[in-house]
Structure formats: C-alpha cells, structure tokens
Amino acid sequence: MTIDSSVVTAFTPTGKLRASINLGNPILASKSAETGEPFGVSVDLARAFAAQLGVELELIVFDAAGKSVQAVSEERADFGFFAIDPLRGETIAFTAPYVLIEGFYLVRDGSPVKTNADVDQPHNRVTVGKGSAYDLFLTRELKAAQIVRAPTSPAVVHTFLEQNLEVAAGVKQQLEADAKKASGLRLLDQRFMVIQQAMGTPKSRGPAAAAALGAYVEEMKASGFVADALERHGIVGASVAPTA
Known part of the structure; x- marks a missing residue:
C-alpha cells in the first residue's frame, strides 16, 4: 500500500503519529502487568500503520472509550479505535469495521x-x-x-x-x-x-486521509493480520468484520 506524502503530513501535524488507545475494552487493548505497556489488537494495528507511513508512533492511552474518542475529536490524537456511532461520526471519519x-x-x-x-x-x-x-x-x-x-x-x-x-x-x-x-x-x-469496531481520524484531516485509513483497514483484514492478532492475544468472542 503506497501512501502519498500529503496524507502522511495530514496524519502527523506534530511530526509523530499519535494513536488513541482505549484500555476500557479488553478485546482491543490491555496493559501488561509486567511492563505496564499497552498491548492488543489495536496496538498492533497502530504500530503497523505507523510503519506503513514511515513515521514514529506515540501511544496515548485512556481508560475509557469516551476519553479516547474525545482525544481524536479534539485532535489531541491523530487516529484511534472506536465503535462506530452516529454521534461520534459528527467529528470522526470512520473506516469500515475491522472487528x-x-x-x-x-x-x-x-x-x-x-x-x-x-x-x-x-x-x-x-x-x-x-x-x-x-x-x-x-x-x-x-x-x-x-x-x-x-x-x-x-x-x-x-x-x-x-x-x-x-x-x-x-x-x-x-x-x-x-x-x-x-x-x-x-x-x-x-x-x-453487535459493536462494529473501526478506526477513525478527525474529519478535519480531509477525505484523502480518511480514504487511506479505510484502505489500510481493508488490507489488514484481507491479509489475515487482524485474524492473526486476535489469535495471538487470545481474544475469543470477537470476529473479523467482512471486507467492505
């Protein structure tokens, strides 16, 4: 997947790619008891996306979904992982669901x-x-x-x-x-x-950024990355969403 430099710039206004991570949903992310570091499906997806953009990743961690959503809505984070909802969609451009x-x-x-x-x-x-x-x-x-x-x-x-x-x-x-x-x-x-978990970025980042994030999610589903992450982290009761 090739991403245009203008899209990379749209995602990284601070020079880093800031991912909003919600620890309130254990299917998405948890905190390691040994290291205190977050891990999980959303963390894996964030790291892989930063690698595709070729930029440094910063994880901004929250204990509740509402706080995680607010961080992206207020552009204190560049993207995040949320359940699709019409109210959140007023400020956030969602991808199709991945889980x-x-x-x-x-x-x-x-x-x-x-x-x-x-x-x-x-x-x-x-x-x-x-x-x-x-x-x-x-x-x-x-x-x-x-x-x-x-x-x-x-x-x-x-x-x-x-x-x-x-x-x-x-x-x-x-x-x-x-x-x-x-x-x-x-x-x-x-x-x-049924909760549709998707990735999202502020709508203010523009349609090209939203489209790039959407394409990334489809690639991660089709390649088996999401399924592998669910298995690797021992997640049961969640399924990979169909391709859009």
Missing part, C-alpha cells in the same frame, strides 16, 4: 429479567461505561429503564454490585470475566447489539 464485538446484559441469578425484552422497564436501572458504545446505543434505545453510568467499562460490574442495580451492560468477555469474581451472576442468553 465485530457482542454486547450482552448481566443480571443476578434471582433476577426476574430473563430476556432482553425484560430490560426496558421503569423499575430497572442499567449500568454502562460512561461514553461507551453501549452508553450511546442504550441512551437512544431504552425508553423506560434508567441508565446509570459507571466511570469506565471495566468498572461496570463493580458499580452494578455496589449500588445494587438491576442490570449491567457491556462487552460480553468483560462481563464474563468480572462475573467469575463474584457469585450469583449470569449473562442473558442473547446479545442486545
């Missing part, structure tokens, strides 16, 4: 909530990670239930338990992992949404 992730609900074993259809009731309080794709989606979709926002997605189950809430919503794998740390919790049987 599909399932969103699920978590409840207590004795909860009367048995199916997704039972969630949207006035007596239910649903906790989500503030600014996450689930927050944006459920804010639009839920008409009767109350939304309670945890500071970050990894804090959802803690907030759910601490405040004795009725439902928790988030990434299936995160909820499953957190549920193993506490007894008496269960996931509902069906996903309530």
Whole structure:
C-alpha cells in the first residue's frame, strides 16, 4: 500500500503519529502487568500503520472509550479505535469495521429479567461505561429503564454490585470475566447489539486521509493480520468484520 506524502503530513501535524488507545475494552487493548505497556489488537494495528507511513508512533492511552474518542475529536490524537456511532461520526471519519464485538446484559441469578425484552422497564436501572458504545446505543434505545453510568467499562460490574442495580451492560468477555469474581451472576442468553469496531481520524484531516485509513483497514483484514492478532492475544468472542 503506497501512501502519498500529503496524507502522511495530514496524519502527523506534530511530526509523530499519535494513536488513541482505549484500555476500557479488553478485546482491543490491555496493559501488561509486567511492563505496564499497552498491548492488543489495536496496538498492533497502530504500530503497523505507523510503519506503513514511515513515521514514529506515540501511544496515548485512556481508560475509557469516551476519553479516547474525545482525544481524536479534539485532535489531541491523530487516529484511534472506536465503535462506530452516529454521534461520534459528527467529528470522526470512520473506516469500515475491522472487528465485530457482542454486547450482552448481566443480571443476578434471582433476577426476574430473563430476556432482553425484560430490560426496558421503569423499575430497572442499567449500568454502562460512561461514553461507551453501549452508553450511546442504550441512551437512544431504552425508553423506560434508567441508565446509570459507571466511570469506565471495566468498572461496570463493580458499580452494578455496589449500588445494587438491576442490570449491567457491556462487552460480553468483560462481563464474563468480572462475573467469575463474584457469585450469583449470569449473562442473558442473547446479545442486545453487535459493536462494529473501526478506526477513525478527525474529519478535519480531509477525505484523502480518511480514504487511506479505510484502505489500510481493508488490507489488514484481507491479509489475515487482524485474524492473526486476535489469535495471538487470545481474544475469543470477537470476529473479523467482512471486507467492505
């Protein structure tokens, strides 16, 4: 993939390529307990993109999706990895998705909530990670239930338990992992949404930059890079998105 020098300049106004990395979604990135350094599918994609541009990479790390999105929207980062959402799309030019992730609900074993259809009731309080794709989606979709926002997605189950809430919503794998740390919790049987994880850059960088990023994502899917990264990092429950 050949990238024009003007596109490289558009991506690197500070001289470095700044990648916004969200540690709030373990499917995308995590922090090494040994080194403290971020790793994961999004980090691999960021490094490979910097290599294609022939520039130095700087990772700007956040603990929540909302903060990561804001950094790109405000051009404190040059690109990032986000769930596609119309609200975010006002300032960010998204690629096609590279990974599909399932969103699920978590409840207590004795909860009367048995199916997704039972969630949207006035007596239910649903906790989500503030600014996450689930927050944006459920804010639009839920008409009767109350939304309670945890500071970050990894804090959802803690907030759910601490405040004795009725439902928790988030990434299936995160909820499953957190549920193993506490007894008496269960996931509902069906996903309530599929998150389309994409790369994005500020719209102000221009259509050529957006097109180059989009072409890069298609190349990484078609070459098997994304599938290999998912396998290498032991990610289950996420799948490579179809080519655009």
